[in-house]
Amino acid sequence: PSSLTEIISYVSQTLDAFVRARDLLSLFSEILLTDLLPLCSQLLVSSNVDEFSLCALCILNELLTELKLTDCVLPSHIQRDIKQELHQTFLSIICDRHILREEPIALLSLRFIQTIWTLIDHTSTPFSIQSQSNLISNLFTLIMQNKDKSTGTFVQGIASCLTTLSEQREIIQTMIEQGLVSIQLQLIQDQLASSSTDRSVMNILLELLSLLDRDLTYVLDVVKRALQVKKTGAGDSDLPSIAEKLLQVHKPLVTLVGPMINLLPNEDPSIAKIALHNLSLLTQLIGSEGKAILSKNHIHILSSMLRTSDTTKQKLLLRAIKRLISGDKRSLDVARSNTNSELTQTLQQLKKSAASEADAGLISHIDDLLHLLL
Structure with missing residues (x-):
């Protein structure tokens, strides 16, 4: 048995080298379908030997790397059949x-x-x-079992995979049904x-914030369509109740409003940008939920x-602040009594700048907020 294991191992390694050799792939592309993929399937299904699974x-993955290339050496019909x-x-x-x-x-x-997942046309090849x-x-x-591994690429890989899958609406629905809200919150x-400053921690956080962004964007879309159904009486009559359930499920995420504000000045522009977008989505969908959010x-x-x-970000911030302080008197009191009325003074300065540039939209947002504060 040991000699057979060695033979299979050598064959597998040879096949792996073959896949990496693009000239050979081009010459013998047909055997990928007739011989190589069936062998890999056999190794993954019937073998519990780690080395065989790893090799398969x-x-x-080497095949997928080739398929991703714009100058893939495989004929188009072979590419299609392999995918x-x-x-x-x-x-x-x-x-x-194996996962x-x-x-x-x-x-x-x-x-x-x-x-x-990124290579497949999901409309023509749906996943059951x-x-x-x-x-x-x-x-x-997998991600909950390994969540304490705050550094390294593994947790980042899981989060990245979830973010990629979440591009499909059906997958986001499945994620929500299986507890996405509580998982991403934790x-x-x-x-x-x-307390780690390791770059991998920031990468994991960025992936998680991207997943949160996909989730909230999906919910906002459902809510908007539900409001349209209520307004016009046309469309899916179940949408309003679906939207209401989604909003109820997502209410615990109100505890992320404060952390998103804390991330706004983050030195990583990618994190700062997505934190602002998530803050905007959270305040649109959930508001303050009657909680004292602002410190x-x-x-x-x-x-x-x-x-x-810039002006675009200012408008997002102004809308978010308005939703938070209009939804909770304690947050409003904090905004009013902040040291030297910092927020009020900032808004008044912004209004002068907006007036000089004749930005009526920005002035309107500022006036709405000043009306609440003064």
């Missing part, structure tokens, strides 16, 4: 059998899932509802509580950001 996953086979046969195998295994098998599985459910369930299990809070430090940050941001 390496081969599949279809990888999606229809291998995706479910890897999701069900929850130890690293590096799990990491290679994540890479495969994320890459094939049950398979979607299993995939999301396993990914949620993960984001854990990352924000980390003196929050008002200071918001005032500083208003003074240094």
